């Protein structure tokens with residue numbers, strides 16, 4: 125192992141040295157932060173650094189860089205700005221939008237920021253930007269605490285917190301981004317600082333939903349919450365019992381007010397070459413060790429193919445969601461339909477879209493069409509205000525982040541699949557429009573939204589303030605060299 129590492133380093137040095145004669149940006153970065161922090165193509169580090177959850181979100185960069193301090197991240201950022209070099213910064217690499225955390229320029233890896241530090245006195249946890257949530261939950265488990273992070277295995281800490289963050293505790297404590305108390309940030313001007321609500325309320329607001337527009341975050345400090353065992357797990361239900369799933373979901377979302385209770389209901393149709401296998405995955409979660417009375421009875425009565433429900437650790441609950449990774453390493457595309465409430469008409473339309481497009485596209489190479497229903501309580505919005513967080517731009521009404529995801533294999537059907545996704549989203553939005561009599565379209569969740577969603581749609585009445593903050597922090601739009609939903613300086 126040691127020998128392999130030494131060989132890899134020597135190889136990288138040789139390649140970087142060769143490139144340095146041409147003064148490539150990678151060589152410039154190497155000269156500035158150290159040769160051992162820059163990795164050319166085909167090194168194992170490079171391969172890891174450019175890897176994404178979806179194959180369609182991976183691009184070949186010129187090199188990857190692994191700065192090991194926030195100051196060095198800032199140095200790299202300033203250099204990229206000065207040389208006008210396209211770059212990307214990746215957390216867990218789970219975005220479904222190509223170019224959002226990938227690039228043909230310089231890939232910044234946050235690999236060196238990987239600590240989980242629980243401060244019992246402060247009641248906070250400092251979390252490195254490269255981590256994924258299952259790692260964080262695992263580290264915190266012995267301390268009997270947790271933080272408000274992702275609900276499924278392998279999702280990145282960084283992207284989730286910079287966009288919002290729906291956790292299994294959302295009904296009780298709100299959005300993950302609202303529970304961040306400090307951000308260690310590398311700024312586009314080459315400096316670094318720790319941002320808090322007290323020392324920079326504007327930037328704290330911008331970092332709660334504003335994505336990668338304001339700098340690179342290397343560490344997040346989050347509030348810690350006590351964590352006992354939870355009760356819950358997963359039901360896998362075949363199509364003949366989907367009616368029962370829909371009824372139970374309708375009952376749950378219209379009657380349950382206990383903030384400890386949550387569900388996540390996936391309808392998926394997996395394309396297996398010529399045939400489709402429609403399966404629903406229902407995750408039940410109750411934030412206490414014992415099964416609550418009544419709340420989940422209708423779900424538990426469903427004739428499920430697999431029923432894995434028990435009192436277990438939070439990490440174990442998260443791991444039951446492995447099916448959410450079915451599409452991993454394929455090509456894929458996501459979008460979201462901001463949904464004011466889940467009634468039967470809308471849910472029927474959602475199910476119909478899932479099966480309709482899978483039926484239509486499997487023979488062309490579609491491998492999964494999936495939709496997800498995520499009902500929350502209005503209490504998820506009580507943890508912040510439109511003054512303290514860029515997302516969501518209104519808290520007067522909660523919009524559920526209904527998800528539509530498509531996964532496929534051949535590159536040749538990219539446009540076909542995206543057009544199908546568009547059509548499906550349009551159909552579902554028109555169902556909602558009829559129901560709400562044309563009322564406001566709602567706030568899309570940027571972490572699920574398609575790349576063509578505009579910043580006007582995402583940030584609404586918060587956009588003007590975000591542009592002012594952008595003007596102060598990144599007047600030359602250095603972060604615009606990285607892909608994403610781009611907020612321009614005012």
Ligand SMILES: Cc1cc2nc3c(=O)[nH]c(=O)nc-3n(C[C@H](O)[C@H](O)[C@H](O)COP(=O)(O)OP(=O)(O)OC[C@H]3O[C@@H](n4cnc5c(N)ncnc54)[C@H](O)[C@@H]3O)c2cc1C
Pocket residue numbers: 177212213214215216217218219220224225234253273274275276277279280281282283284285286287288289290291335336339340341342448449571572606607608
């Ligand atoms: C299987 C699966 C399960 C999911 N479950 C949940 C869930 O339970 N709750 C939820 O809210 N969302 C969930 N999501 C959505 C998730 O929030 C987004 O995919 C999010 O982008 C993931 O963050 P990441 O770090 O992995 O992404 P990345 O692709 O690495 O990054 C996403 C964006 O953030 C930027 N970025 C990343 N790190 C930094 C940084 N340190 N500084 C500045 N900018 C940065 C990137 O440049 C990019 O624009 C899930 C997604 C998947 C695929």
Ligand SMILES: *[C@@H]1O[C@H](CO)[C@@H](O)[C@H](O)[C@H]1NC(C)=O
Pocket residue numbers: 473476477480551
């Ligand atoms: C299902 O969706 C398709 C495609 O949008 C549509 O043509 C069809 O009418 C829908 N069926 C039902 C029952 O809603």
Ligand SMILES: *[C@@H]1O[C@H](CO)[C@@H](O)[C@H](O)[C@H]1NC(C)=O
Pocket residue numbers: 539540542543546576
């Ligand atoms: C999908 O919709 C978006 C936004 O309406 C549009 O910009 C894009 O071109 C559409 N893509 C396809 C392939 O239809």
Ligand SMILES: *[C@@H]1O[C@H](CO)[C@@H](O)[C@H](O)[C@H]1NC(C)=O
Pocket residue numbers: 311313314315596597598
């Ligand atoms: C760099 O930007 C940060 C964030 O906007 C700011 O606080 C700092 O004063 C700037 N420093 C310099 C030297 O411009």
